[in-house]
Amino acid sequence: MKPAFLELTQGARRVPVRFAGETLMLPEGANLAAALLAAGVTVFRHTPVSGAPRGPFCMMGACFDCLVEVDGSVRQACMIEVAEGPEIARPHVGEPDETL
């Protein structure tokens, strides 16, 4: 099966990025949400309400569906540039259920 997304330009230097325990080689300086999609990641997080899977929706910093945890703080993947180093995770994984 074809991957869901195709990257037109492959020229950029790739750097290792850790996402959900896996090491992905992503283009340095690229939009993180776009780079994760192109690397085959579909589910960026699960909602705190029902645990439903979510991925990028608006790509312009408005919908907050592409939230990921970067070095412990929850951020919008579509508003971050790819850089080598940070540990990225699906947010709130393994935290105690705070629902009352």
Add this chain to the structure above:
Amino acid sequence: MRHYDLAILGAGPAGMAAAATAAEAGLSVCVLDEQPHAGGQIYRDVERVAALRGDILGKDYTRGATLTAGLRHAAITHLSGAVVWAIEHAFRISFTQGGAAAQIAAERVLLATGALERPMPLPGWTLPGVMTAGAGQILLKQSGVLAQSAVLVGSGPLLYLIAAQMVRAGVPPVAMVETQTLDDLIRAARHLGGALRGWRYLLKGARMLAEITSARVPRHTGATGIAIAGESRAEAVTFTSKGRAHRIPCDTVFLHHGVVPNTQAARSLGVSHIWDRAQSCFVPSVDDWGQSDVAGVFIAGDSAGIGGANVAESAGRMTALKVAEELGRLSATERDRQAAPLRSARNKDLAARPFLDRAYPPHAAAVAPDDATVICRCEEVTAGDIRRYAALGCLGPNQAKAFGRAGMGPCQGRYCGLSVSVILAQANGLTPDATGYYRIRPPIKPVTLGELASLE
């Protein structure tokens, strides 16, 4: 705290044009923009991308580079990657940039925050793989990332634009599932006379349709009963068209049925908004110069009412002239002399609008969704929940928050506000104006305690 004559939120066409005109008139300008590079969504990252993919994206995109170049003026400070989270009166603007918070002061504020996709709640629209058509365009523009198996759902010029660009890139969409009907076109036809003044837009539309047709992209029009099927991600689009049920497998679904003004910043400042029946959305109250009903606060471009990039550019320049006159840099005569050609250009660019608004109206089933459809994506509140609140006496969106947290998630109502207002209005038999909208309060974008603590 640095002080400027004019602070501009947003480096899209309205913001960039306003900055250049204001600087030319002798004002000191600070442009705050969330993105790492100027251009807004329409000209996103154009300086870098024009050379890479200008052929796919077309001249209407690459021309944005003339505006980004205009930001390189000694009197303009362009703060990129700056997320504004509070605007206080007379005016102090708080923002986060590079992980630290900072503030600037300004005599006047121009909100050029552009548009958001009109929310299109359909069954399955929260699944991974379902995105806005605008998101599809952003992926292509900024990142050169294309969906290989995408179905485009909805209506309007942007849907055709992205389809045409995908065709040019050699990866046409699997199909287009279009919601507009022949009746819509017939209703729009009486506005065709006015639209002929904006014939360039109609010609562009006809060319895009020709590109889509020649690539043999199947077009299903008058689609109803649209749903996105899938377990943990989008797997197919199901719908009925011309009496036949369809199921089209795909990995990606791009939704679009128009864009609406992004009113968050204006609302946080107390600017009053009214329901625009032609565009089916709330628009801020502004005069011909973009002056709102809050002293010193101006709004230009799509955030003042949808008109598109060229209208935004003219409107941004007109606001800049008005501010220059108010701050004593231009005489009223000189302001009016410079504004005259901008005003006529703007009106000409708006001429096709009534035709487009009627030919591609919001999709009825996404304006009055089934009870089970999620409306508030963040808090997972359904249309049925909202109707239930109405039955219990909930009259407005702010009450709906108390009933069930609609609009209280991280997006702060950006992708449910319009739907919640309209569903409550329908359920209560009230107008959207009487129903109102969420009260928007700072911080209008999330800010961490660490960022706050970094503020001097």
